[in-house]
Amino acid sequence: MKNQRSYFEKADFQSGLPLQLLTATLGLTLVLLELAVAQWPVFYGSAPNLSLIFIYCMIIYHGKHMPIFTIFFMGIIGDFLLSDLLGGRATSFMLLAYVMQLRLVRLQQSDFGQLWIDFAFSCAAVSLFQLLLFSAVNFAIPSLSPILFQIGATLILFPIGYLLIFAVHRLLQKVKMI
Amino acid sequence: MRVSDKARVRQSRIVHGVLILISFSLMFLGKADLAALRNLRMGSNDFLAPIVDIVSAPIRGIETMIEGVRTVASLRAENVRLQGENDLLKRWRRRAEILESENRQLRSVTGAATVASRTPITARAVTAPGGGFAHTVLISIGSEKGIERGNPAVTADGLVGIVIDVGRAYARVLLISDINARVPVILASSSWPGLSVGQNGQFLDLQFLPDEAKPKIGELVLTSGHGGVLPNGLPVGRVDQIKDGKIRVRPAVDFRHLNYLSVLVGGLDGIDNSNLDLADFYTPMPIDDSTRLLEGLNSSGKRK
Numbered sequence: 167m168k169n170q171r172s173y174f175e176k177a178d179f180q181s182g183l184p185l186q187l188l189t190a191t192l193g194l195t196l197v198l199l200e201l202a203v204a205q206w207p208v209f210y211g212s213a214p215n216l217s218l219i220f221i222y223c224m225i226i227y228h229g230k231h232m233p234i235f236t237i238f239f240m241g242i243i244g245d246f247l248l249s250d251l252l253g254g255r256a257t258s259f260m261l262l263a264y265v266m267q268l269r270l271v272r273l274q275q276s277d278f279g280q281l282w283i284d285f286a287f288s289c290a291a292v293s294l295f296q297l298l299l300f301s302a303v304n305f306a307i308p309s310l311s312p313i314l315f316q317i318g319a320t321l322i323l324f325p326i327g328y329l330l331i332f333a334v335h336r337l338l339q340k341v342k343m344i
Numbered sequence: 345m346r347v348s349d350k351a352r353v354r355q356s357r358i359v360h361g362v363l364i365l366i367s368f369s370l371m372f373l374g375k376a377d378l379a380a381l382r383n384l385r386m387g388s389n390d391f392l393a394p395i396v397d398i399v400s401a402p403i404r405g406i407e408t409m410i411e412g413v414r415t416v417a418s419l420r421a422e423n424v425r426l427q428g429e430n431d432l433l434k435r436w437r438r439r440a441e442i443l444e445s446e447n448r449q450l451r452s453v454t455g456a457a458t459v460a461s462r463t464p465i466t467a468r469a470v471t472a473p474g475g476g477f478a479h480t481v482l483i484s485i486g487s488e489k490g491i492e493r494g495n496p497a498v499t500a501d502g503l504v505g506i507v508i509d510v511g512r513a514y515a516r517v518l519l520i521s522d523i524n525a526r527v528p529v530i531l532a533s534s535s536w537p538g539l540s541v542g543q544n545g546q547f548l549d550l551q552f553l554p555d556e557a558k559p560k561i562g563e564l565v566l567t568s569g570h571g572g573v574l575p576n577g578l579p580v581g582r583v584d585q586i587k588d589g590k591i592r593v594r595p596a597v598d599f600r601h602l603n604y605l606s607v608l609v610g611g612l613d614g615i616d617n618s619n620l621d622l623a624d625f626y627t628p629m630p631i632d633d634s635t636r637l638l639e640g641l642n643s644s645g646k647r648k
Binding site: 213 | 356359360363364366367368369370371372373374375381385388389392395396399400402403404407471472473474475476477478479480482516523524543544545546599600601
């Protein structure tokens, strides 16, 4: 009987590493996709921030599978490839993750409309943070219209990203129940 | 909350803080332009660029498809436009031949030196600027093809930018629209020198033009060749707007449709490109009296 119990305990507390790796792979692919989307003339210089949508939704619904290292690497790789201020993206993403974790319960209980508004503020805060850092380091203010366009495009695409991640979340819950 | 949970939360907060600290420090290290960091950046680009290329393939396919549909829809109008353009080009060609011959004769008289020959190498733009903070593109050739920092990148329309980082198989080009790009230019019709400064947007700013210069809307802006990094005579753009003393230039190249470009290799002999800080390279002499401090003041406090 004792052996049987320890067997079940082992099954309950299995490693979350494979799912974390899967999430990291998906996140990094999204960063690359973001870069690919930037090649469309309409998104020139202002590709929607797909990785931010992913991070935001994942922290709310699958925070366990979204370790801080994944967010760090998504940010750094984005910085490397976009040749942005190295570490600027990573810092802003991690700060957002930290603030979100402090308000996690409230966010999890919010409906979609509230989440969308909260995401709009988060997206604006991330862009503003990067803008302030960029301006401080370069002593120059870049053109604001591409940044505003990027925020707008990201906000428009948020419901699609949310729907996809929420659908996966519900599916996983159903699988667990079965 | 159990003790083990509390410890885990504390541990995760410490890791969170350390990672934020690391990425925050990276910002300043990155700006310091350390060789090791530059190599790391280009090494990672060399590794990631082929993956980006693969991920981009379906996106490029969709773009080509949309472009194809649009082209078919406007085929008739395009044909009429092209015929008109062809007639115009024929006239321009005849004019160019006359001017070329005249130029050759004048050069033989004045003994003007021709621009040092540079070899163009064609490359594909692997990425496009994705954010509002940096306007750079990765191109599909690197040091193995002889690319060096400082080589200009051009298309048939004009200057695209300058190579700032070189990896083995990939290089990064700083577009002239980037906020850190400063290109010494001249106005084509009057030859007044100035500096084209990127704004991380659609247009460039034309700065440091002498007060006597009176640029006209639509006037061509060319590279002046000052500094020796860029050859002279490359089209940079056309004057688009003059408002409150600010001169806006529309780049000659449409960066939104930048798929292929040529890198002009060579011509950098005697130029130190190991620390190519464009801002330092092209900073012109101050022209404003207030920035000259005590220079040229006489005993009564007046300038000569």
